[in-house]
Amino acid sequence: MSAVQAFxxxxxxxxxTISLVVLLAAVATIPLAALWQAxxxxxxxxxxxxxxxxxxxxxxxxxxxxxxxxxxxxxxxxPDTCPxxxxxxxxxxxxxxxxxxxxxAFVTVDPARxxxxxxxxxxxxxNPRFIGLTGTFSVLDPVYSAYHVWREDVPVNHGPADxxxxxxGAALTFIxxxxxxxxxGSWDDxxxxxxxxxxxxx
Amino acid sequence: MKRSITLAIALAIAxxxxxxxxxxxxxxxVSDAWSRxxxxxxxxxxxxxxxxxxxxxxxxxxxxxxxxxGLHQSYETKMSGMSMSGGSTGGGSMGNMPMPGGxxxxxxxxxxxxxxxxxxxxxxxxxxxMVDLRHDLKAGDTIPLRLHFAxxxxxxxxxxxxxxx
Numbered sequence: 001m002s003a004v005q006a007f008x009x010x011x012x013x014x015x016x017t018i019s020l021v022v023l024l025a026a027v028a029t030i031p032l033a034a035l036w037q038a039x040x041x042x043x044x045x046x047x048x049x050x051x052x053x054x055x056x057x058x059x060x061x062x063x064x065x066x067x068x069x070x071x072x073x074x075x076x077x078x079p080d081t082c083p084x085x086x087x088x089x090x091x092x093x094x095x096x097x098x099x100x101x102x103x104x105a106f107v108t109v110d111p112a113r114x115x116x117x118x119x120x121x122x123x124x125x126x127n128p129r130f131i132g133l134t135g136t137f138s139v140l141d142p143v144y145s146a147y148h149v150w151r152e153d154v155p156v157n158h159g160p161a162d163x164x165x166x167x168x169g170a171a172l173t174f175i176x177x178x179x180x181x182x183x184x185g186s187w188d189d190x191x192x193x194x195x196x197x198x199x200x201x202x
Numbered sequence: 203m204k205r206s207i208t209l210a211i212a213l214a215i216a217x218x219x220x221x222x223x224x225x226x227x228x229x230x231x232v233s234d235a236w237s238r239x240x241x242x243x244x245x246x247x248x249x250x251x252x253x254x255x256x257x258x259x260x261x262x263x264x265x266x267x268x269x270x271x272g273l274h275q276s277y278e279t280k281m282s283g284m285s286m287s288g289g290s291t292g293g294g295s296m297g298n299m300p301m302p303g304g305x306x307x308x309x310x311x312x313x314x315x316x317x318x319x320x321x322x323x324x325x326x327x328x329x330x331x332m333v334d335l336r337h338d339l340k341a342g343d344t345i346p347l348r349l350h351f352a353x354x355x356x357x358x359x360x361x362x363x364x365x366x367x
Contacts, residue, residue: 079245079333080276081306083238084326087366121241121338126366156272156310163270167307170278186304188278188327191367 046071046175047146051107051139054120054132059105062179067101068202071173072187073149075110075166076122083125085170085187090126092194099202105131109151109168111140147173174201223359229254230316230354235347235361240339246271246331246347246361247324252316254353259313262350263331271347272310272332279305308332313352341365 046061046069053059061069070089074082089104106123108114111134114122119132134140144151149169156163172185174197182201185194224231235248252258263271306327314329316322324330333345345361 076241077243078308079240079243080274080308080326080330083240083245087238091367118242125239125241150305152307154307154309156274156308165274165308167279167305170304170306187306 043178043180045179046173046181047143049139049143049146051133051135051143052116054116054123054134056116059131059133061105061175064103065179066177067103068099068177068198069175070102070104070198071107071147071175072104073107073109073144073147073151073168073170075108075168076114076118077110078165081170081187085172086123086126086130088189088191088194089172090130091191092198093127095195095198097195098198102198102202103129103131105133107133107140107143107149109140109144109149110166111135111137144169147171172197174198176202223357225354225357228351228354228357230258230351230357232349232357232359235359237333237339237345237361237363239341239363239366240333240335242335242338244268244333244335244339244345244363246333246345247326248359248361249321249323250314250316251321252318255318256353257315257318258351258353259315260349261313261352263347264350265333265345265347267336267345268333269336270334272334273312273314273329274308274332275311275314275329276306276308276327278327279307316351339363 048060048062050058050060072085072089074085076082086106092098093102093104104127106119108119114132114134116132116134119134123130123132147169149171151166151168154165154167156165170187172187172189172194173181174183174185176182183197185197189197221235222231222233223235229252231251231253233249233251235246237244237246250260260273263273265271311329314322314324322329331347339345341363342365343363345363347359347361349357349359351357
């Protein structure tokens with residue numbers, strides 16, 4: 001082995017060592033980053049969407065960044081749990097303990113029957129500031145899935161042939177001023193708990 | 203005879219003032235009936251009491267202000283056993299925040315039982331009447347309603363539309 005060959009050999013060995021160190025470092029940081037992403041603290045941003053509100057204008061969730069928002073999924077042909085929930089929310093937002101600027105958004109799970117006009121007439125019963133959101137299934141389905149809202153048409157035996165009810169997820173999603181999901185409530189929470197959540201999760 | 207008629211009328215007035223509807227001689231009575239302001243679809247809640255010794259059941263209802271009145275039951279499917287974070291819809295972003303996974307639905311029922319010597323409450327999240335309205339209802343309105351019981355027959359009830367709390 002000549003001196004030149006030996007030097008080249010040492011150089012190659014050093015290069016290999018450096019490469020190995022760089023590779024190991026890279027390999028080590030990938031899972032760390034992944035672990036951090038999976039388990040580290042994160043803002044848990046509310047999935048953004050654009051739907052049509054009850055006035056016919058496009059509504060984009062992120063446009064409300066800076067104010068707390070509560071999302072509730074339901075439909076106007078729901079006589080029992082949906083109006084019970086909206087009535088409690090209407091009462092809760094009037095409480096002095098609730099943030100004054102909170103907005104309640106009611107997303108329909110029944111776009112076939114809940115047109116803008118139907119939503120507008122319905123929401124006036126509770127609070128004219130409530131936002132009613134509708135759209136086609138093709139724009140609503142991704143929203144349902146992003147917010148884990150299952151929906152399913154349920155035929156009802158009586159009444160008109162086109163009559164059906166819609167079984168649906170009934171969680172209240174509380175989105176804070178920063179746009180992150182801060183907590184969840186349920187349709188059957190009582191008004192005092194809703195007031196607490198409005199305050200806590202703003 | 204005259205006296206008993208006067209008594210019956212007085213009793214009827216007293217009962218209706220107390221918000222209790224009862225057909226003469228019937229063991230079935232209806233109290234605390236109420237509804238909410240509504241567009242399109244209204245609800246009726248009430249307490250059905252059976253003072254008799256035989257079971258009875260509500261089998262139907264009609265109202266002149268409705269195209270249809272259905273007997274319904276809301277139900278809730280708790281999905282606590284279902285992992286909300288393991289789904290294919292990106293639930294990982296939920297972190298460890300517990301999410302109420304309940305799904306509410308409504309089914310039509312052919313009858314609502316009223317046990318002898320007992321009562322059945324029509325209330326939010328449970329049994330209720332679904333009223334397909336001919337016109338909108340506001341607070342202060344009333345729903346004239348006829349309830350049909352399998353044994354006790356027809357019973358008339360006037361349901362007040364309460365203002366929202």
